[in-house]
Amino acid sequence: MPLIKLENVVKIYDLGAEKVYALRGINLEIEKGEYVAIMGPSGSGKSTLMNIIGCLDTPTSGRYFLNGVNVSDLDDNELARIRNKEIGFVFQMFNLLPRADALHNVELPLIYAGVPGDLRKKMAREALEQVGLGDRLHHKPNELSGGQRQRVAIARALVNKPSIILADEPTGNLDTKSGAEILALFDELHSKGNTIILVTHEVDVARHAHRIIRIRDGMIESDERVVDKIIARKG
Amino acid sequence: MKGSWIKSSRERDKIKRKNFMAVGFLLQLQESLKIALQSIWAHKLRSALTTLGVVIGIVSVTLMNMTIEGLGEAFRSSISSIGADVLYIQKWAWFAGEDWWKYRNRREIKISYAKDIKERSTYAVAVAPTVFNRSTVRFGSNSMENIIIVGTTDEFIYTAGASVEIGRFMSEVEVKAERPVCVIGAEISEKLFGNVNPIGRDLKIAGRTFRVVGVLEKQGKFLGLESLDDRVYIPIGQFMRMFPWRTGATIAVKIKNMDEIEEAIEELRGIMRTLRRLKPWQEDDFSVNRQELLLNAYNQTVGVIGAVGLGITVLSLIVGSIGIMNIMFVSVKERTREIGIRKAVGATQRVILMQFLIEAVMISSLGGVIGLIFAVILGFIVDQILPTSLPLWVVFLSLLISVIVGIVSGIIPAYKASKVDPVESLRYE
Numbered sequence: 106m107p108l109i110k111l112e113n114v115v116k117i118y119d120l121g122a123e124k125v126y127a128l129r130g131i132n133l134e135i136e137k138g139e140y141v142a143i144m145g146p147s148g149s150g151k152s153t154l155m156n157i158i159g160c161l162d163t164p165t166s167g168r169y170f171l172n173g174v175n176v177s178d179l180d181d182n183e184l185a186r187i188r189n190k191e192i193g194f195v196f197q198m199f200n201l202l203p204r205a206d207a208l209h210n211v212e213l214p215l216i217y218a219g220v221p222g223d224l225r226k227k228m229a230r231e232a233l234e235q236v237g238l239g240d241r242l243h244h245k246p247n248e249l250s251g252g253q254r255q256r257v258a259i260a261r262a263l264v265n266k267p268s269i270i271l272a273d274e275p276t277g278n279l280d281t282k283s284g285a286e287i288l289a290l291f292d293e294l295h296s297k298g299n300t301i302i303l304v305t306h307e308v309d310v311a312r313h314a315h316r317i318i319r320i321r322d323g324m325i326e327s328d329e330r331v332v333d334k335i336i337a338r339k340g
Numbered sequence: 341m342k343g344s345w346i347k348s349s350r351e352r353d354k355i356k357r358k359n360f361m362a363v364g365f366l367l368q369l370q371e372s373l374k375i376a377l378q379s380i381w382a383h384k385l386r387s388a389l390t391t392l393g394v395v396i397g398i399v400s401v402t403l404m405n406m407t408i409e410g411l412g413e414a415f416r417s418s419i420s421s422i423g424a425d426v427l428y429i430q431k432w433a434w435f436a437g438e439d440w441w442k443y444r445n446r447r448e449i450k451i452s453y454a455k456d457i458k459e460r461s462t463y464a465v466a467v468a469p470t471v472f473n474r475s476t477v478r479f480g481s482n483s484m485e486n487i488i489i490v491g492t493t494d495e496f497i498y499t500a501g502a503s504v505e506i507g508r509f510m511s512e513v514e515v516k517a518e519r520p521v522c523v524i525g526a527e528i529s530e531k532l533f534g535n536v537n538p539i540g541r542d543l544k545i546a547g548r549t550f551r552v553v554g555v556l557e558k559q560g561k562f563l564g565l566e567s568l569d570d571r572v573y574i575p576i577g578q579f580m581r582m583f584p585w586r587t588g589a590t591i592a593v594k595i596k597n598m599d600e601i602e603e604a605i606e607e608l609r610g611i612m613r614t615l616r617r618l619k620p621w622q623e624d625d626f627s628v629n630r631q632e633l634l635l636n637a638y639n640q641t642v643g644v645i646g647a648v649g650l651g652i653t654v655l656s657l658i659v660g661s662i663g664i665m666n667i668m669f670v671s672v673k674e675r676t677r678e679i680g681i682r683k684a685v686g687a688t689q690r691v692i693l694m695q696f697l698i699e700a701v702m703i704s705s706l707g708g709v710i711g712l713i714f715a716v717i718l719g720f721i722v723d724q725i726l727p728t729s730l731p732l733w734v735v736f737l738s739l740l741i742s743v744i745v746g747i748v749s750g751i752i753p754a755y756k757a758s759k760v761d762p763v764e765s766l767r768y769e
Contacts (some may be wrong), residue, residue, distance in 0.1 A: 189686020217686035
């Protein structure tokens with residue numbers, strides 16, 4: 106059973122006067138443990154696809170099975186629980202709570218999962234240690250560098266042991282060095298068995314993945330395995 | 341390292357699921373309280389200004405209840421000093437209202453009626469005429485000015501519902517012989533005599549000497565306003581010699597049986613009409629007052645305070661709610677992104693709704709607490725004019741009202757927050 110299975114997923118935005126076809130029938134399967142990059146120019150529908158895979162949005166038609174569960178017609182609250190359990194988001198804009206320290210930001214998914222205090226703090230601390238921020242637990246986002254903020258966001262994505270880590274342009278707001286560090290971290294997470302889906306428009310970033318799916322005009326243009334991965338990483 | 345992490349994570353998953361329902365709600369409540377406090381603290385001035393309407397409303401409702409309670413307590417403790425079974429024949433009706441002129445032109449009530457009523461009435465067990473005047477009383481070098489001197493008879497002690505602390509009340513013989521004796525209130529005893537036992541001492545009233553034969557038990561303030569303990573009682577004959585120009589009297593009649601009060605009133609009216617030589621077609625030119633009338637007047641007073649207080653309260657609470665609602669809308673708008681983040685990591689609509697509702701309730705409750713503090717402080721000032729009292733239920737009611745205001749004003753903004761689309765809000769800069 107594939108982790109993710111999309112069957113003829115269509116997304117139409119009804120803007121009143123006109124209908125925008127964001128996705129025109131996507132068929133896609135992703136197995137557990139894969140490292141997939143979704144590429145495409147802006148307006149291609151890759152953000153829409155990411156929102157649907159991330160259970161932030163539902164398809165207009167078609168079906169989406171996550172872990173064998175059809176999530177395409179769940180309501181908002183059920184989707185929230187699925188996101189809490191199954192999905193770890195990493196955003197371009199980090200999207201951390203500005204007034205909360207790193208530890209509390211990482212605790213957030215656990216709070217909504219109902220994990221009690223001591224265990225929650227322990228798990229959040231472990232997640233932060235895993236991304237190399239064990240010494241920054243009580244720093245607020247504005248006291249951290251961009252790269253560190255993104256690590257906090259990754260720790261937050263990891264802490265609930267999700268089925269998928271979904272990263273939307275995770276290096277888009279970072280300098281080259283920090284970006285490389287974040288990508289190295291993703292490689293490491295992947296090697297530990299995590300499933301990672303990376304949305305990007307940069308080829309260099311996409312090359313870290315084992316599989317690259319290109320989207321254009323709401324359709325899958327190509328879906329290929331990266332064969333020169335080792336070379337790409339060395340180069 | 342890695343293996344143990346994943347293995348233990350599975351165990352954690354189990355714990356998580358088991359506790360989800362039980363602990364989840366409390367956890368989220370705790371998180372919501374924390375967020376609300378942070379948010380209020382981050383906008384201290386804004387929050388303080390927002391609470392203003394609620395503060396005024398709560399001050400108003402609390403003071404209103406404090407005054408009504410205080411009056412009620414005073415009333416209940418005073419009502420026994422004009423017993424339910426005592427009727428008062430007077431020129432004026434208590435709380436006459438608009439017929440002021442009618443009463444003004446009536447003839448005065450004569451002291452001598454008391455004797456006639458006592459002789460003729462079958463319901464009366466004690467009849468005491470009373471007349472008042474103010475004068476200075478002196479003992480040695482101590483003196484008190486403007487003290488109410490009551491001229492009455494030995495039966496006063498039965499109609500007044502008072503009892504003697506030390507010594508005795510004036511006797512029938514002393515009243516008839518118009519002896520220069522007096523009975524003093526507890527406060528007079530304290531202030532004028534101090535540690536000296538006043539019994540047998542000479543008290544100067546308007547220059548005349550009276551021997552103190554008794555001290556009355558402390559009665560407290562009538563309706564919490566007028567002290568009944570700073571009075572001096574003397575035989576009515578003595579009083580008339582000292583203040584001959586004061587002729588208007590009150591005749592207090594204690595009746596045998598409460599159940600016969602209506603009949604007693606009718607009998608008294610008949611006796612009074614005969615004494616006044618009224619023709620059958622003429623109206624009564626006297627009033628028979630009873631405690632019930634006082635109760636009515638009390639209810640009226642309380643009603644007015646209640647109506648005014650309620651008006652101010654409702655108005656300021658409406659203003660307060662609109663203020664809170666407005667600020668909550670601003671808060672939701674400002675924190676759209678935060679809502680999006682929370683939803684992305686698993687917050688359900690209910691959780692977001694609760695978070696913002698709690699924030700509104702906290703702002704409102706803050707106003708409630710501040711209002712309560714102000715009300716207690718203002719209560720000391722009001723106490724100079726009207727008696728106040730602060731029972732626990734008044735505190736709880738005020739806090740409950742502020743919580744309700746918070747819920748009412750927070751529900752719409754909170755609902756709006758709960759419906760925020762995470763996709764849109766995460767794009768929101």
